[in-house]
Amino acid sequence: MAFQYQTLAQQVAQKIYLGELEDGQRLPSLRDFADQQKISLNTAKSCYELLEARGLVFVKAKSGYFIKAPKLQVEQPYHDDFESHARDVSNLDLQIEIQATSIQEKSIHLGAIQLSPKLIPIDLLRRSIQRALKHSKPEDFLYSDRQGHSILREALVSHWAEDGLFISKDDIFITNGCMPALSVVLQTLTEEGDSIIVPTPNFNGQLQLLASLKRKIVEIPAHHNGFNLERLEYEMKHSGAKACLLTANFQNPLGFCLTNEDKQKIAELAEKYQCFIIEDDIYAECGFDPNKPLPIRNWDKAGYVIYCGSVSKSLSSAYRVGWFCITAKLTSFRAQFINRNVVVNTPLQLGLADLIHCRAYRTHLNQLRPKLFQQVAQYRHYIQQAFRSVDVRISQPEGGYSIWLQLPESINSLDMYYFAQTQKINIVPGVVFGEDSRYSNCIRLNAGHELSDEIKQAIDVLA
Incomplete structure (x- = not known):
């Protein structure tokens, strides 16, 4: 977890960027701020100093701390409403072309969403992989468990529990990234020609995956605050869709994070209409707040939410380790999930497990979030x-x-x-x-x- 002063500084910074605190506005004195937040004077001082280092606060001699708000007055994108109906993804060839060009080495990288190598803890990761290999067992070099190495699944359980998400080790399946996880789940729970509800604008890679699997899409409008749950419910009820493919936390491309109330409502709708939610939570650990938001899965009581993710956005796009997590409701599909899953490189699994267990991954996330912000x-x-x-x-x-x-x-x-x-x-x-x-x-x-x-x-x- 982040230090308390970092959490408070991030909360103040967000209020500045959202315009809730205005340029030139005076902040409470250190003592008043400490009293308001019920923290020590040293914690309050560290919080203000961090804000000052980020250029969001300045000090006037004998007058105190004042807001230095970025001068940005620009409206957020707005998209008109539209009617929904089941249809094929029509531009698969263009999708494939754009995906190929987005990773060209000699181009300026404004296309594919990936971290700079300068934000990747390469040395820590290298040490974890080396340490994992040093302490590996002979059986680690045989064919591995297609569900994923138990050591990594245990590491993920403890890592998620620290953020308030509790999933059993036996429900986790390790994959070669998030997209393979989505693919396995879609192929297991739906068939060719089935419809999937997706809010758009939506990550083009997901649309490309649905097109390649010959699934139809039912679009519902997305906006900078999320999407209309009444519209989602209507399509669950009337479209005949077998599943919804949703990102609740920091959706690509709009970056919204649904409220806990909305997430709970989605879980309830899934149960009501017996419609699976395939939740892509790949960006959850890249939030600007030090505390990771909970996924829809947290409110799932009936077993209709399949939780998917990977470390490709929070650690490295080249580190192809992801997962999907089933529920008790899906136990009868376990053999199909295992049969469709592709075995993941064991040293990579063990290296990530070590990175998590030694807390280097947690340290990396705590440093990454303010930098991304x-x-x-x-x-x-x-x-x-x-x-x-x-x-x-x-x-x-x-x-x-x-x-x-x-x-x-x-x-x-x-x-x-x-x-x-x-x-x-x-x-x-x-x-x-x-x-x-x-x-x-x-x-x-x-x-x-x-x-x-x-x-x-x-x-x-x-x-």
């Missing part, structure tokens, strides 16, 4: 400055590091994507985040790399 804020500021002559709307994510830009309707983001390719710049056009070209004037940018001069120049070129 500050980095995303820097991107949003620079984008607003670069696009100052354009009517642009910019998402304000609550976590994660994807940024969604909505440009004037006259802008075709696919044309922009092809132009950016000629400049060796990777972006993802909005057209692949839903159907009917309804997001054709939007683009998604990756803010996982530090805002270098090279990236600033790339943003200037796009503007």
Whole structure:
């Protein structure tokens, strides 16, 4: 867990970015702040000093601490409502093309959502892998358990429990990343031609997966606060959908985090309509608040929520270790889950388990979250400055590091994507985040790399 002063500083910082605390506003004195929060004077001082180090607070001699709010006045993206009906994903070839180009090594990485190598604890990870190999047993070098190594599953159980999520080791299946986890679950619980409810704009990789599995989609509108649960309930009741594919915590590309009340309601709707929720929680540990939000799974009493995730966004996109977690309701499918799952590299599993057990992963997360918060804020500021002559709307994510830009309707983001390719710049056009070209004037940018001069120049070129 984060230190108390870090948690308080993050809470104050969020109020500043949300405009709840205004530029030039005086903060309570250290003593008053300590009394209000019921903390020691030293903790209050550490909190203010951290805010000052981030450039969000300044000190006036003999006057106290004052807010130094970033000057950012820009509206968040707004998308019109639309009718829902079951349909195929129509742009699979374009999805595949964009995925391939988004990871080109010699391009500027504003496309694929991935962390900069500078934010990855490479040395700690290397030591954990070496230590895991040193202490491994001979049987670790034979065919491994297709459900995943018990040591890693035990590590995940204890790691999640620390954040208030309790899942049995026997319910965890280790996979080669989050997308393979989603694939196994979808293939086991649904069939070709079945419909899946997805809020859009939605991560294009999920839509590509559904298209490749020949599943239809039923879109419901998403917005910067989440999505309408009445609409979700209506489609659960009337669309014939077999499952919903949802991200409750820091959805890609919009970055929203559903309230606990909404998560509980979704779990209740799943039970009421006997509709499975396949929950992709891959960004949960990349929130800007020091405390990790709970997933929908936490409120699932009837066993309709399948919890999926990986460390690819919180640790490294190259570290292909993920999971899905079944419930007692799905015990009869266990053999099918195991049969469809692909064995994961044992040393990688053991290395991650060591990283968790020695608390290096927890330390990494505590350091990563404030860095991401500050980095995303820097991107949003620079984008607003670069696009100052354009009517642009910019998402304000609550976590994660994807940024969604909505440009004037006259802008075709696919044309922009092809132009950016000629400049060796990777972006993802909005057209692949839903159907009917309804997001054709939007683009998604990756803010996982530090805002270098090279990236600033790339943003200037796009503007």
